[in-house]
Amino acid sequence: MGLVSSEAEGLEIPFTEEEVFATLSDLVKDKAPRLDGFTMAFWLFCWDVMKVEIMSFFREFHEMGRFVKSLNATFLVLVPKKGGAEDLKDFKPISLVGSLYNLLAKVLANSIKKVMGKVISKPQNAFVEGRQILDAALIANEVVDSRLKSNQGGVLCKLDIEKAYDHVNWKVRGKEGEGILISRVLFADDTLVFCEESHDQLTYLSWLLMWFEACSGLRVYLEKSELIPMGRVHDIEDLVLELGCKVGGLPSCYLGLPLGAPFKSEVVWDGVEERFRKRLAMWKRQYISKGGRLTLIRSTLSSMSIYFMSLFYLRGKVRSRLEKIQRDFLWGGRALVQKPHLVRWNLVCLERKKGGLGVRNLALMNKALLSKWNWCFASESEALWKQVISKKYGIEEGGWCTRAVSGGMVSSFGKQLERSGCV
Structure with a gap:
């Protein structure tokens, strides 16, 4: 994956008035006044008067690559996640930034969004246009389902990685894009690694995690991580010692959804x-x-x-x-x-x-949400979840196979779509 020269050059072109105004129009207008005392509705209402100064600010940022330090001054509030919060991790930070800084950040984000899908690997499903977090949950459940039906033992490493933006070592790629390339899927809070029932594979994984910590600055909490057996695993206690984590079990939880539970289970x-x-x-x-x-x-x-x-x-x-x-x-x-x-x-x-x-109506809503998968299957040609489903079950006219068998397996997910009347 990578950008062609025209796409890379498109990220460096000057900001246009139409681009800035369109972004300003999309921002929420009636939120609390910003640090500078203005809401986004004010800037939009006074655009004809203020656009000269606003575009001057954008031109200066494009030419100089920096702005006045006070522009991103921020009010930070720590909101407790639960009652009796004591540790810093028990609080959720909420920031209130200035209006112009927020507008600039949104314009830059919209520019980068156009090419994000080409520079971020397919296993990363969150925060990339055209991908959704549910894709990862579906893929994970299908992989676990395949392993359980194959009657072959395997282990699933569910890693707990520290969520700290400032701990990321942004020099990990070195100069001019050289050096170590780390898949962005590892930057998620819930990270799954599927392995065979092998001491050697877990030893290699422990080495990779050490290198990952050294390169990225993130920390893997092995004390909170789990090693989950899939199928018949005879020496799970010995395998756990290789990583220093704890033993988990199925069904588990991944991205807030059940993992390894039958789709038809209540x-x-x-x-x-x-x-x-x-x-x-x-x-x-x-x-x-x-x-x-x-x-x-x-x-x-x-x-x-x-x-x-x-x-x-x-x-x-x-x-x-x-x-x-x-x-x-x-x-x-x-x-x-x-x-x-x-x-x-x-x-x-x-x-x-x-x-x-x-x-x-919960029944109609459920049917509508599940029907979306059929539409996505027909319209998304390069989606990773579609490739997994197609490879596992095969394709028939109108969608993936739900009754036909491919490799001795029947699509449990497809069967529940049939049950709901979506196919």
């Missing part, structure tokens, strides 16, 4: 149901009107399951449980006793113009 939804109940436990302590409860259901509860529904088929029993939680909260509020439901739930899920309350 257990994968236990985490979603638990999140529903935890959120309701907090709301039930408050006096909320029926209109307020409806708003919370539409804005929060209906959205909490979307990530899971994008990859897993929502079975009828699970859907009924999730819908019951929403129904009881809508009609009962904070009451601990069962209250009558005044309207059937299928009517509540209708659009408002059709007499409903506009609550999402």
